[in-house]
Amino acid sequence: MNLSRIAGVGHYVPENIVTNDDLSKLMPTSDEWITERTGIKERRYFTEGKDTVASMGANASRMALQRAGIDVSEVELIVFATTTSEYYFPGSGVLLQRELGLPGIPAMDIKMQCSGFIYALSVADQFIKSGMYKTALVVGSEIQSNAIELSERGRNMAVIFADGAGAAVLQQTQNKEHSILSTHLHSDGTFAEELYMRHPGSLLKKRLTAEMITNGEVLPHMNGQLVFKNAIVRFMEVISEALEANNYSKEDIDLLIPHQANLRISEYIRAKLEMHEDKVFNNIMRFGNTTTASIPIAMSEAWAEGKIKPGDLVCLAAFGSGFTWASALIKW
Numbered sequence: 546m547n548l549s550r551i552a553g554v555g556h557y558v559p560e561n562i563v564t565n566d567d568l569s570k571l572m573p574t575s576d577e578w579i580t581e582r583t584g585i586k587e588r589r590y591f592t593e594g595k596d597t598v599a600s601m602g603a604n605a606s607r608m609a610l611q612r613a614g615i616d617v618s619e620v621e622l623i624v625f626a627t628t629t630s631e632y633y634f635p636g637s638g639v640l641l642q643r644e645l646g647l648p649g650i651p652a653m654d655i656k657m658q659c660s661g662f663i664y665a666l667s668v669a670d671q672f673i674k675s676g677m678y679k680t681a682l683v684v685g686s687e688i689q690s691n692a693i694e695l696s697e698r699g700r701n702m703a704v705i706f707a708d709g710a711g712a713a714v715l716q717q718t719q720n721k722e723h724s725i726l727s728t729h730l731h732s733d734g735t736f737a738e739e740l741y742m743r744h745p746g747s748l749l750k751k752r753l754t755a756e757m758i759t760n761g762e763v764l765p766h767m768n769g770q771l772v773f774k775n776a777i778v779r780f781m782e783v784i785s786e787a788l789e790a791n792n793y794s795k796e797d798i799d800l801l802i803p804h805q806a807n808l809r810i811s812e813y814i815r816a817k818l819e820m821h822e823d824k825v826f827n828n829i830m831r832f833g834n835t836t837t838a839s840i841p842i843a844m845s846e847a848w849a850e851g852k853i854k855p856g857d858l859v860c861l862a863a864f865g866s867g868f869t870w871a872s873a874l875i876k877w
């Protein structure tokens with residue numbers, strides 16, 4: 546039976562470090578407020594004149610391919626998860642394909658926000674299982690700092706969201722002991738407006754005006770407390786779903802990599818699952834919430850630090866705008 550395995554993981558973060566103290570100079574906030582509520586100490590913002598969503602995705606992809614020992618010419622499919630593509634259209638997938646020099650292969654975008662990387666992983670996994678492709682690049686990359694306002698009215702988003710990219714190379718295998726065991730995808734559009742960016746969009750049913758831009762209607766909006774309450778429930782559900790589907794229990798997990806939404810959410814899940822600190826990977830303190838990029842950046846760092854070894858049971862889980870939530874269970 547065809548299965549897919551993660552052959553390599555990589556990441557790229559911009560060199561521009563923005564600390565909580567830097568933000569405190571631009572808006573009424575403090576290191577204490579941000580640290581206490583989110584766990585974030587610093588994040589990266591893109592370097593002007595250098596970084597784009599696709600260029601950062603390309604850097605992460607090259608690292609993943611190099612670690613996998615796979616030549617870029619072997620890639621047959623690109624699945625690119627992003628919320629912040631360069632253009633309104635086309636998507637970032639084709640720009641990555643152009644940058645990597647792979648003309649002709651399919652390159653698709655997935656717009657599922659913080660669950661986007663697991664959705665993209667699932668799509669690539671299905672194509673490989675079906676036998677259609679043998680090698681796929683799955684990428685999550687975001688430049689969110691451009692869409693947030695560094696001001697009092699933008700501060701609840703500004704202190705959380707940041708820029709970065711991560712990638713995984715998937716390769717066909719027949720060996721279940723080193724493969725993606727299952728992926729689990731969910732959404733509930735009832736909550737679409739609880740974490741969203743309205744413009745440019747059609748639901749307003751009128752044209753965008755300069756006044757709407759001045760009024761800040763183009764800025765993203767988040768109902769932080771509702772997001773928090775739903776996130777902790779859905780994270781728990783979707784992790785349990787993945788374990789039950791494969792007859793594993795929480796004690797079998799070698800490493801849980803939650804989407805880096807908020808350190809308090811990760812800590813809540815860890816406590817509920819009664820897992821040791823070493824078994825839940827967090828790097829939000831250094832990178833903030835990078836949406837689609839957070840899970841592959843975390844996988845890449847965890848792998849490099851020796852926290853993921855061949856044969857380990859790794860659980861990925863995410864929750865975010867949509868609402869969407871998802872998990873993946875992987876035998877590394």
Ligand code: COA
Nearest residue numbers: 573574578582659700701704769770772773806807864865
């Ligand atoms: N610095 C200082 N004060 C801030 C602030 C900031 N960056 N952002 C908001 N505030 C203020 C608010 O204006 C409010 O002031 P008021 O009481 O005078 O009206 C006060 O702090 C409390 O705001 P509230 O939104 O209730 O804060 P909170 O305790 O819920 O924390 C979040 C806000 C966003 C940190 C929290 O709701 C959260 O973590 N939510 C989940 C977000 C998340 O994970 N999103 C990603 C999903 S993928």
